[in-house]
Amino acid sequence: MNWITKFIKPKIKSLFEKKSSRTQDNLWTTCGCKNLIYKEDMASNQKVCPKCGAHHKLTCRERFETFFDNKDFELIETPLPKDDPINFEDKKKYTDRLKSARKLTGQDDAILIAKGKVQNIDVVVGAQDFRFIGGSFGAASGEAFIAGAQNAIANNVPYIFFSCSGGQRMMESSIALMQMSRTALAVNELKKKNIPFFVVLTDPTTGGVTASWAMLGDILIAEPKATIGFAGRRVIQDTVKETLPDEFQTAEYVKDHGGIDLVVERQFLSSTIGTLLNVLLKKVEAQAKQDSNVSVNKSLQAVS
Numbered sequence: 001m002n003w004i005t006k007f008i009k010p011k012i013k014s015l016f017e018k019k020s021s022r023t024q025d026n027l028w029t030t031c032g033c034k035n036l037i038y039k040e041d042m043a044s045n046q047k048v049c050p051k052c053g054a055h056h057k058l059t060c061r062e063r064f065e066t067f068f069d070n071k072d073f074e075l076i077e078t079p080l081p082k083d084d085p086i087n088f089e090d091k092k093k094y095t096d097r098l099k100s101a102r103k104l105t106g107q108d109d110a111i112l113i114a115k116g117k118v119q120n121i122d123v124v125v126g127a128q129d130f131r132f133i134g135g136s137f138g139a140a141s142g143e144a145f146i147a148g149a150q151n152a153i154a155n156n157v158p159y160i161f162f163s164c165s166g167g168q169r170m171m172e173s174s175i176a177l178m179q180m181s182r183t184a185l186a187v188n189e190l191k192k193k194n195i196p197f198f199v200v201l202t203d204p205t206t207g208g209v210t211a212s213w214a215m216l217g218d219i220l221i222a223e224p225k226a227t228i229g230f231a232g233r234r235v236i237q238d239t240v241k242e243t244l245p246d247e248f249q250t251a252e253y254v255k256d257h258g259g260i261d262l263v264v265e266r267q268f269l270s271s272t273i274g275t276l277l278n279v280l281l282k283k284v285e286a287q288a289k290q291d292s293n294v295s296v297n298k299s300l301q302a303v304s
Contacts, residue, residue: 031056046266055203055223055266059105060112060127063162067125067270073116076124076151078144080108085139088171097171101132109140110165113148118160119274121281124152127162130204135165137209138172142179145213149186158196158277163214167207180212187216196280198273201228201251201260219276220260221269222251228259 028036033052042049046066047056058066065071088094102108110132115124126148128135145161152159168176190197199217203226210230222228229236229249237244247253251263264272 048266057130060129063127064114068116069118073114076113076115078113078147081139081143085175086173094171097133105129105132107132110135111141111144113144118270121274121277122157123160124148124157125160128164130164136169137165137179138169138176142182145183146186149190152195153189153193159190160198162200162202163205163209164202165205165209167209180208183213184216187213196277200269201226203227221262221264222260223266224251224263226251228254
């Protein structure tokens, strides 16, 4: 064994190990604006860059903490179908991808459902974690979404959902595509019961999610600069053979062209949605009271 193998290589290896551990404990993070941001500043600003205003992705639990009153919420247990229904495998087994995603996120699937209060109004809220296979929507996500809708109907409370997804989960093929119609039917049940359904589209909201429940909300709100669309920009550009605007598929562009209602910064989402719910719920209450009075008057007329 020569001196290079015995002394130099171990020294280089130890230097890399120390650097790696220091990186994990780093107090700074980066943003697309290429500025170094103090991690505590980013966290205290709800993961919005204080330099450029970019809205970075949140986990489901982080989303709930930023949205619910006093960060107080309770997770709702949702059904978990059988893993890997078609025994899918590409470069990796689908089961291995699920194991990795579950270890990374601490969730069974991309969606979590929770209940709590927003501006003192009882609500059911769903959110997607993009780290779980791109927030892709499969059978488990469909079951979670429907369970949230059922809970909202059972308790007669608004249903609010934060989308963050690349679309349907290709590893489940037609089973994933089936969730598009199932979730649309669930939204239809909410509408039949006059229960408000709001969708907050975050970056990105694309594919089958956009083509189903994400665009069926009574009110559609997006975070600034969120990518919203069905097919990717490059696919569309190659299809139509036209150069698309730089801002194409951004939340602001979609709003200007009538696709969504509002673009709201993250820090104002809770107060904005709370105000809208107050208006809607009072209107529903007034309408119910009016219907009741009409019914009473008809009964009195019938008796007389």
